Amino acid sequence: MSKLRFGVIGIGNMGSGHAYSLLSGKVRGAELTAVCDGFESKREWARTHLNGAAVFEDSSSMIDSGLVDAVIVATPHYDHPTEAIQAFDKGMHVLIEKPAGVYVKQVREMNEAAASSGRTFGIVYNQRMNPLYRKLRELIASGELGEIRRTNWLITNWYRSQAYYDSGSWRATWAGEGGGVLINQCPHNLDLWQWTTGMMPVRVRAFCAFGKHRNIEVEDDVTAYVEYANGATGVFITTTGEAPGTNRFEVTGDRGKIVIEDDKLTFWRLRESERAFNARNKEAFGAPECWKVEVPIHGGSTEHVGIIQNFTDAVLNGTPLIAPGEEGIHGLTISNAIHLSTWIDGWVDLPLDEALHEAELNKRIAESSSRKAQVQTDAKPADLTGTF
Known part of the structure; x- marks a missing residue:
């Protein structure tokens, strides 16, 4: 794999920012290939502003399209573990936005799914x-x-x-x-x-x-x-x-x-x-x-782009993660x-x-x-x- 193909789940404030960072070439070795969101207004926005990225209504359809190798989960808090677990089950590498979830039980289940998948798991702890x-x-x-x-x-x-x-x-x-x-x-x-x-x-x-x-x-x-x-x-x-x-x-x-x-x-x-x-x-x-x-x-601090870069390097080159997803539980x-x-x-x-x-x-x-x-x-x- 020479480039990591990203799909962004949820294109609200943070998700659209991550999508733009990828689309504008700020992350070496990565490219934005798809996004998804349950709201038509956001999908329409994506079609207008994220030129070249495929747009889907839900993450399952996006992942099943074969267009992505990794996903960034930028949905509301409660849905972070649900979306991550589904992505792991489908063989995706997963980078989730903070917080890892809302309550520890669901995050523990997400961590177990990550361990079973053998895929790279990170969290956007940009600080x-x-x-x-x-x-x-x-x-x-x-x-x-x-x-x-x-x-x-x-x-x-x-x-x-x-x-x-x-x-x-x-x-x-x-x-x-x-x-x-x-x-x-x-x-x-x-x-x-x-x-x-x-x-x-x-x-x-x-x-x-x-x-x-x-x-x-x-x-x-x-x-x-x-x-x-x-x-x-x-x-x-x-x-x-x-x-x-x-x-x-x-x-x-x-x-x-x-x-x-x-x-x-x-x-x-x-x-x-x-x-x-x-x-x-x-x-x-x-x-x-x-x-x-x-x-x-x-x-200076490379913030969000730095975390996505490190995650990309981890998948492509085996670079150690600065913010492993499993640590979100702490x-x-x-x-x-x-x-x-x-x-x-x-x-x-x-x-x-x-x-x-x-x-x-x-x-x-x-x-x-x-x-x-x-x-x-x-x-x-x-x-x-x-x-x-």
């Missing part, structure tokens, strides 16, 4: 291409920071107005999206939280406010506290109702502290480990010597645990009680103001400016 977070991961994995003791992420710059939520009947509903800021805006942050540190929590206590700042039924304000197996703790705070917002990720270890904020990575590095200093220190108010280091970051597990902790008003241990979470979610879906049939009606294709 893994950001050199800031790649450097943080490198510093932690190398032991430069020592054993992690605390993580704190204050991510409140996801501002969304009521007009944003009113732009689609499916937005910010349990039936339409399956959640609010955690499932829509924060999947990247939740992924990076565990990916950079290499740590998953062992238990979670969280407090979500539903419709606190906006007239919506899902969470728009979250404070979560987590504990790790090594005794470290973490806090994750997010909202869509705060302006101006903050994005500050802080990781403290035995050998100092790293902060990512304002597109900079700062390392307050201890001359010796805190543990070693404490063992030898005899001064009542002594403290370890510390150097402030502004860590140089080289290059951030989603944290998200599910945060929801569940709020719903039951108590601690949630990991591994997650998937059945309990699904039962609680289904209660809210049953009362939701949206229905899945409405989910795609308001999603618009991108305007082909490259911003989506």
Whole structure:
């Protein structure tokens, strides 16, 4: 195979953006050969704007056409696992948009289907291409920071107005999206939280406010506290109702502290480990010597195109995936645990009680103001400016 032929499932905002990236030749070794969508208005848009790509009503027909080797799943959240499993069953390589799904059980089933298929499976965690977070991961994995003791992420710059939520009947509903800021805006942050540190929590206590700042039924304000197996703790705070917002990720270890904020990575590095200093220190108010280091970051982030390029290289050349699809379950597990902790008003241990979470979610879906049939009606294709 000299070129990987892509089909895009769902040509709303993200799907149309991916289609344009492929069509314009931004991804080496890849080509857009087909797209599909259940809405005629979007298919008509595709016929006009995606010259040369075959247009289908559904993914099954597109895959059965023999025109594609791989698919990008860019449908509403609930349908990501369903579409991926069907594609694996038909021998496709699969790249899914974030989040991996809405609840862990369906994502676990998707991961099992991927493993059985033997095909390449990726997820569009485009923030893994950001050199800031790649450097943080490198510093932690190398032991430069020592054993992690605390993580704190204050991510409140996801501002969304009521007009944003009113732009689609499916937005910010349990039936339409399956959640609010955690499932829509924060999947990247939740992924990076565990990916950079290499740590998953062992238990979670969280407090979500539903419709606190906006007239919506899902969470728009979250404070979560987590504990790790090594005794470290973490806090994750997010909202869509705060302006101006903050994005500050802080990781403290035995050998100092790293902060990512304002597109900079700062390392307050201890001359010796805190543990070693404490063992030898005899001064009542002594403290370890510390150097402030502004860590140089080289290059920019290739974002979505970078992920699609890496996925293409993985299929064609065996290049290791930066964002394996199977890893989508990690951030989603944290998200599910945060929801569940709020719903039951108590601690949630990991591994997650998937059945309990699904039962609680289904209660809210049953009362939701949206229905899945409405989910795609308001999603618009991108305007082909490259911003989506």
